[in-house]
Every structure is written in structure tokens, then in C-alpha cells.
Amino acid sequence: MATVDTSVSPPARVADPGEGISLDELRLAARNHGMPLEALRYDVTPVGLHYLLIHYDIPYLDPGGWRLRIDGHVRQPLTLDLAELQARPQVTQRVTMECAGNGRARLDPRPISQPWLDEAVGTAEWTGTPLAPLLREAGIRDGGADVAFTGADHGVERGVEQDYTRGLPLAEALREDVLLVHTMNGQPLPPQHGAPVRLLVPGWYGMAQVKWLVRVSVLDTPFQGFQNATAYRIKQGPDDVGEPVTRIRPRALMRPPGFPDFQTRERVVDRGVHELIGRAWSGRGAVTRVEVSADGGATWSAAELDPQPGRYAWRSWRWTWHAQEPGRHELCVRARDAAGDVQPVEQPWNRQGMANNQVQRVPVLVR
Ligand SMILES: Nc1nc2c(c(=O)[nH]1)N[C@H]1C(S)=C(S)[C@@H](COP(=O)(O)O)O[C@H]1N2
Numbered sequence: 001m002a003t004v005d006t007s008v009s010p011p012a013r014v015a016d017p018g019e020g021i022s023l024d025e026l027r028l029a030a031r032n033h034g035m036p037l038e039a040l041r042y043d044v045t046p047v048g049l050h051y052l053l054i055h056y057d058i059p060y061l062d063p064g065g066w067r068l069r070i071d072g073h074v075r076q077p078l079t080l081d082l083a084e085l086q087a088r089p090q091v092t093q094r095v096t097m098e099c100a101g102n103g104r105a106r107l108d109p110r111p112i113s114q115p116w117l118d119e120a121v122g123t124a125e126w127t128g129t130p131l132a133p134l135l136r137e138a139g140i141r142d143g144g145a146d147v148a149f150t151g152a153d154h155g156v157e158r159g160v161e162q163d164y165t166r167g168l169p170l171a172e173a174l175r176e177d178v179l180l181v182h183t184m185n186g187q188p189l190p191p192q193h194g195a196p197v198r199l200l201v202p203g204w205y206g207m208a209q210v211k212w213l214v215r216v217s218v219l220d221t222p223f224q225g226f227q228n229a230t231a232y233r234i235k236q237g238p239d240d241v242g243e244p245v246t247r248i249r250p251r252a253l254m255r256p257p258g259f260p261d262f263q264t265r266e267r268v269v270d271r272g273v274h275e276l277i278g279r280a281w282s283g284r285g286a287v288t289r290v291e292v293s294a295d296g297g298a299t300w301s302a303a304e305l306d307p308q309p310g311r312y313a314w315r316s317w318r319w320t321w322h323a324q325e326p327g328r329h330e331l332c333v334r335a336r337d338a339a340g341d342v343q344p345v346e347q348p349w350n351r352q353g354m355a356n357n358q359v360q361r362v363p364v365l366v367r
């Protein structure tokens with residue numbers, strides 16, 4: 001891959017002590033919006049309220065001219081157009097997707113990147129055709145290791161010019177629930193979510209869900225591209241190799257109660273009884289418990305859970321808050337999953353702010 005002058009494309013860094021959000025971070029935040037937390041009320045997030053993360057520009061792909069190439073370490077490379085993909089068996093799955101950088105802007109020191117607070121999440125009904133039968137038709141040769149998925153979008157990141165490409169272990173790519181999707185909530189995939197076709201890998205953080213997909217290539221060596229080897233890793237120091245970011249860690253969010261102040265978005269509620277509602281999810285095992293604290297995390301009690309609507313879809317929860325004492329309070333919520341993982345109260349800091357699932361804190365004024 002070509003490299004570009006680092007005065008155009010700076011290296012990764014963390015903010016200096018007290019350094020505020022820059023125009024660069026604001027520009028990223030304005031392009032890549034979160035899901036407004038009041039949208040936690042919907043089982044399936046309306047398309048325009050689903051979060052968005054786009055590394056470069058949204059490419060324009062004419063659906064009539066779009067082709068998907070399946071090649072690499074296979075016996076018979078394939079090329080498909082959209083009609084052929086849609087003529088294959090179709091599956092619809094409700095899946096919660098979350099950006100691996102969710103929560104990053106709350107870390108101290110703050111990794112400079114897309115400055116998410118808590119809202120980089122959404123749940124959609126995705127329709128498409130399973131990838132595994134297509135890979136079997138292409139005939140994976142012995143020694144297949146990873147599958148590389150390439151989007152039509154092009155840019156430069158920390159000096160490395162690239163088409164957005166992610167590698168996935170072959171065993172994950174062959175899961176029956178991994179889909180090539182063309183439909184979101186019953187509508188054709190919109191441009192910002194990857195039209196005409198994206199990859200769906202239920203349970204994995206967003207970076208694996210490659211949009212504007214044009215090439216699927218089986219590799220006989222581990223994928224070493226930028227988005228796997230450099231970007232999506234959990235590391236402490238700038239030169240650490242780190243651990244790859246894979247499946248979504250458990251997280252719960254609440255719909256903030258009452259009404260907000262315009263500028264600070266601090267909540268105001270009347271003294272009395274309030275039903276708190278929200279959602280919880282994990283890509284590592286079903287959500288087994290959600291706990292709420294009305295005193296900033298000093299004491300916790302269990303929320304009531306609805307049934308899990310599909311293995312990789314968020315689960316709804318509710319908890320009754322007796323807001324007796326006028327004044328300022330802090331509400332918190334945390335989830336636990338079947339793998340025994342529970343959200344940390346203290347920040348799980350890492351240098352790129354990846355897979356950070358510290359508990360949500362919602363300041364509320366009771367009047
Ligand atoms: N081709 C391509 N695919 C991509 C991205 C991208 O920039 N280019 N961003 C990834 C990241 S980091 C996330 S979190 C999800 C976001 O998907 P959404 O915008 O549909 O919510 O898309 C992933 N797929």
C-alpha cells in the first residue's frame with residue numbers, strides 16, 4: 001500500500017491533559033452520528049436513527065453496475081451481480097451493531113479519533129444471503145486462513161492509503177449466520193449503510209461489518225492489512241502489538257428519564273416514581289443480568305428483563321426508580337452476559353479507546 005505524507009495524515013495520539021475536542025474531532029462527530037438515546041424505546045432502530053461510522057467518503061455505487069468478486073485461495077472464482085445475489089436463499093436477522101470505539105471520548109487521556117460518548121449502537125432487521133454456501137461454491141482450497149473483505153471506499157489513515165479492508169478468520173466467515181445483506185428494516189440498504197451490499201457478522205463489533213462490499217478474497221496467510229494489524233487492536237503503548245478487537249463486550253444503556261436541558265442535556269424529573277427502560281446486549285453470550293444504581297454506583301439492584309429476541313439482538317429491561325430526594329442524582333446501569341463478563345465501573349483504558357464498555361452514568365436533577 002502507498003503511504004502519504006504525515007503532515008496530511010498524522011499518526012495516532014492521545015489528547016494532552018486538559019486538551020479540548022478539536023475541530024477535526026468535531027468534523028468526524030458531525031459526519032458519524034450516534035443513535036439518540038431516546039431511540040432505545042424502539043425494538044428495531046428506525047434507519048435514520050441508527051448510528052453511522054464512515055472512515056472515508058460514502059462511495060457512489062450504481063446497483064445495476066455493482067459486481068461482487070469472490071476469489072483468492074479458491075478453485076473457482078465467482079462474480080455475482082445484485083439480481084443473482086437476491087435470487088439466492090434469503091434470511092432476515094435482527095442484529096445489534098456497535099462501534100468498537102463507543103465510549104472513547106470519556107476516556108482519560110482521550111484517544112484522538114471519532115469521539116463517541118455512549119451512542120454508537122443500533123439494531124436492525126438485516127436481510128441477505130448466507131456467505132458460506134458461496135464460499136463452498138467457489139471451493140476453498142486447503143490451507144485457507146482468513147477471508148479479506150474489501151469495500152469500494154478509499155482513503156488514507158495514519159499515512160497508509162487504502163481501500164477499507166478487513167480480514168476475518170475463515171471459521172467465522174463460514175458461520176451460517178454471516179450474511180451478504182442488501183436490505184435494512186425491509187428497505188434497500190441506504191448509501192450511508194453500505195449500498196448496495198454489506199457484510200453482516202453477528203456478534204462482532206462494527207468494523208467487521210464491511211460496507212460497499214466489492215471483493216471477498218480467501219487468503220492462505222493471516223490478513224495483515226491496516227484495519228486488522230494496526231487500527232482495531234487493544235493496546236496500551238504506541239508500539240504494542242496488542243490484542244485484536246473481535247466480539248462485542250456486554251453493555252446496557254438506559255433511555256435518559258425526564259426532559260433535558262438544551263445545552264448540557266442534563267435531565268430534570270419530578271419527585272416520584274419513574275420507570276427506567278433501556279436495552280442490553282453482548283456479542284459473547286446472551287445477556288443474563290442487568291443492574292441499575294440510583295446512587296452513582298454505590299448500590300445496585302436487578303432490573304426486570306424481557307426475553308432475548310434473537311441471539312445477537314439487544315434485550316429490553318426496566319427498573320422502577322423511587323425518586324424521593326430532591327437534588328442531583330446519578331443513575332448507572334450495567335450488564336452481565338452468559339460468558340460471565342460484566343461491565344466495569346472504572347474505565348478500561350486503552351490507547352485507541354477500543355471495546356471500552358464502562359458503565360453509563362446519567363446525571364438527573366429531581367425537583
Ligand atoms: N467499507 C467500509 N465498511 C465499514 C466502515 C467503513 O468506513 N468502510 N466502517 C466500519 C465501522 S468502524 C463500523 S462501526 C460500521 C458502522 O456501520 P453503520 O454505519 O451501518 O452503523 O461499519 C463498518 N464498515
Ligand SMILES: [Mo]
Nearest residue numbers: 053099100206
Ligand atoms: Mo466502528
